[in-house]
Amino acid sequence: MRWSLVVLVALIFGLTGCRSDSSPAELADDSGSDGGTTVFDADQDGVPDNEDSCPTVANTGVDADADGVDDACDTDIGTSNDLDSDGILNSSDNCPDIANSDQANRDSDLFGDVCDTDADGDGVDDKVDNGDGSFSALAPSSGGDNCPLAPNDGQSDLDADSIGDVCDIDTDGDTVADKADDGDGTFSVIDSADGGDNCPLVANVSQEDADGDGVGDACENDGDSDGIPDGADNCPAIANPGQEDLDGDGIGDVCDSDVDGDGINNEDALGQSLDNCPRVANSDQSDTDGDGIGDACDLVNDAEYACGINGEQFTPLLANDSDLSAQASKDLSGCLLGFGLLCDVQSPGNVVDSDLSNVATMQNTDLLGLSTVTLRVATTTGFAYPGANALGVAFSESAQALQADLLGGDLIVRTRLNGEVQEESSGAGVLDLDLLGASGLLAGADTSFLVFQTEQRFDSVEIEFAPSLLSLLNEVNVHAVCASKTDVSVP
Numbered sequence: 295m296r297w298s299l300v301v302l303v304a305l306i307f308g309l310t311g312c313r314s315d316s317s318p319a320e321l322a323d324d325s326g327s328d329g330g331t332t333v334f335d336a337d338q339d340g341v342p343d344n345e346d347s348c349p350t351v352a353n354t355g356v357d358a359d360a361d362g363v364d365d366a367c368d369t370d371i372g373t374s375n376d377l378d379s380d381g382i383l384n385s386s387d388n389c390p391d392i393a394n395s396d397q398a399n400r401d402s403d404l405f406g407d408v409c410d411t412d413a414d415g416d417g418v419d420d421k422v423d424n425g426d427g428s429f430s431a432l433a434p435s436s437g438g439d440n441c442p443l444a445p446n447d448g449q450s451d452l453d454a455d456s457i458g459d460v461c462d463i464d465t466d467g468d469t470v471a472d473k474a475d476d477g478d479g480t481f482s483v484i485d486s487a488d489g490g491d492n493c494p495l496v497a498n499v500s501q502e503d504a505d506g507d508g509v510g511d512a513c514e515n516d517g518d519s520d521g522i523p524d525g526a527d528n529c530p531a532i533a534n535p536g537q538e539d540l541d542g543d544g545i546g547d548v549c550d551s552d553v554d555g556d557g558i559n560n561e562d563a564l565g566q567s568l569d570n571c572p573r574v575a576n577s578d579q580s581d582t583d584g585d586g587i588g589d590a591c592d593l594v595n596d597a598e599y600a601c602g603i604n605g606e607q608f609t610p611l612l613a614n615d616s617d618l619s620a621q622a623s624k625d626l627s628g629c630l631l632g633f634g635l636l637c638d639v640q641s642p643g644n645v646v647d648s649d650l651s652n653v654a655t656m657q658n659t660d661l662l663g664l665s666t667v668t669l670r671v672a673t674t675t676g677f678a679y680p681g682a683n684a685l686g687v688a689f690s691e692s693a694q695a696l697q698a699d700l701l702g703g704d705l706i707v708r709t710r711l712n713g714e715v716q717e718e719s720s721g722a723g724v725l726d727l728d729l730l731g732a733s734g735l736l737a738g739a740d741t742s743f744l745v746f747q748t749e750q751r752f753d754s755v756e757i758e759f760a761p762s763l764l765s766l767l768n769e770v771n772v773h774a775v776c777a778s779k780t781d782v783s784v785p
Contacts, residue, residue: 391427400443400479401751402678404617404779407443414479415680415751416445417781443479450536452495459536468497486510495521495535540573585745593747593782594684601686601743601776603650608686610774611671611755613646617779618673620646622654628666628760629658636768639669645772646671653690653771656759665760671775672754678711681751682781685709686743688773705759705770707744709752716750743776 334343339352346353348367356364376383380393388397388406398407401415409429411419420442421429432438434456440449441458450459453467461481463471472494473481484490486508492501493510502511517524520533528537529546538547541555551559556575559568570579570588580589583596601608611620622642629637640655658667673679687707708718755775 392429401445402676402753403680404677412439412781414439414441414443414445415678416447417682418447418449444481448536448538450538452537453497464491465494466491466497468499470499470501493521496523496526541575587747589784591747591784593682593784594745595785596745599684599686599743599745601688601774607778607780607782608684608776609779610650610688610776611646611673612648613643614648617675617677619675620671621674622646622669622671625668625670625756628668628758630665637665637667639667642669645669645774650774653773656757656770656772657768658759659768667759669757669759669772670754672710676753677779678751678753679748679777679779680781681749682783683748683752683777684745684782685748685752685755686745686776687755687757688776689742689744690771690773705744705757707746708756708758709748709750710754710756711750711752716752717748719746 335341335346336343336349337346337352339346341353343349347362348364351367353364353366376387377390378387378393380387380395382395382397384390388394388399388404389409392408394406394408399405399410400407400413401410403410403415407413411421411423411429413420416439418439419432419437420439421431423429434440439458440446440451440456441461444458444461446458446460451457451462452459452465453462455462455467459465461475463473463475463481465472468491470491471484472491473483475481486492492498492503492508493513496510496513498510498512503509504511513521513523515523515525516527517530518527518533520527520535522535522537524530527546528534528539528544529549532546532548534546534548539545539550540547540553541550543550543555547553552569553560554569554571554573554575556569556577558577558579560572561567561569570576570581570586571591574588574591576588576590581587581592582589583592585592585596599608600606601610603609603612609615611618613620622645624639624642626637626639636657636659638657640657641652642654644652645654654669656667656669658665685707706719709716757772757775759770
């Protein structure tokens with residue numbers, strides 16, 4: 295009898311409701327149909343709980359997969375549905391809103407070609423994001439890429455037909471083809487012996503070749519062998535078939551002492567850099583953070599560089615990152631065991647694991663400056679990082695200790711793409727290593743960063759440790775290698 299009474303009481307409360315008059319999750323029903331029935335709305339989004347597909351999360355009003363559950367709390371929408379009906383689930387689709395069953399991704403970044411505003415990753419957009427899931431082609435006449443699937447940041451177009459030279463099968467426009475379209479964004483050169491243009495960069499429809507050497511008479515007088523006759527070559531002594539001329543002064547970039555035309559020479563007689571933005575005009579040479587890179591082309595303020603996994607732009611290359619599946623390895627082939635006391639990389643996998651406080655220790659105590667040891671971190675999924683980047687290598691030593699040895703050239707950082715070296719901090723110039731204190735995260739570890747800007751795409755990073763003669767630094771602890779998965783723009 296006692297249990298029956300308890301059940302009866304519970305049923306009564308369940309039917310009549312139990313609430314506090316001050317509960318914020320109630321909405322007054324002004325319909326007047328029952329004298330003021332209270333309607334419960336836990337997320338206060340204006341939709342009664344008994345009608346709300348997301349009763350505890352404010353609705354967005356969007357139900358992309360039309361399953362009756364608002365996107366605000368639909369856990370299936372990002373993984374188990376195929377919004378664009380191309381046969382690829384959203385979680386694996388590199389363009390989830392636009393059908394692309396082939397998943398073509400010319401530059402191996404995060405976005406498929408049909409939804410990538412820069413499909414070939416050369417820094418020149420070929421389409422515009424309309425903001426509604428659709429994209430519009432950007433014509434070359436409006437600043438769009440004249441070779442959307444073939445990298446050509448210089449956009450050279452010899453015959454001015456709006457098709458860039460690298461993807462134009464008739465570069466000089468004389469109706470004689472010099473290359474064949476392979477159909478995948480790449481092109482193959484057609485040799486003159488096989489009917490290809492014997493002067494691919496000089497119009498010569500008749501293809502005269504008096505001496506029969508396979509080089510047309512029209513381009514025979516070419517001292518630098520770049521296909522441009524000396525009389526028309528803007529750098530007759532240095533090969534530059536694209537004839538790039540950034541400042542339009544009639545002197546090709548490869549032989550122009552002031553490429554950007556800002557009045558500051560690129561370098562001095564000893565080859566030391568003078569212009570802190572050699573390809574961006576900045577006559578004032580302002581450099582707010584003092585890193586040797588002018589504000590006009592500096593992608594990151596050193597004091598603000600941060601690397602982490604909680605929404606930061608720069609993230610570590612990790613093995614558990616599905617975009618990368620990063621892998622770390624060591625190369626001891628440069629170790630001179632007969633002279634070096636110790637030459638090794640201990641625990642290289644620590645650089646790519648999820649523990650951002652542990653380290654890979656690079657050891658090299660060779661005092662003759664002949665032994666080298668290398669730590670390599672590479673993506674294994676085919677993903678390639680964009681060229682406009684600020685690559686950061688996080689160390690745990692003090693800034694002072696590292697600075698002393700960097701001046702001696704002990705640490706070299708280089709990038710590679712498909713095994714080919716793209717850029718390196720060799721001291722000769724294209725990359726400037728910059729040492730700064732920890733402003734970033736890395737699990738709160740006390741770190742310093744070596745940061746340099748890149749211009750070329752890369753899929754792997756190498757850190758080479760070669761102690762110079764009488765070096766005091768024989769051990770370097772590397773926490774992580776960091777970069778941005780998307781292009782970094784000048785602030």
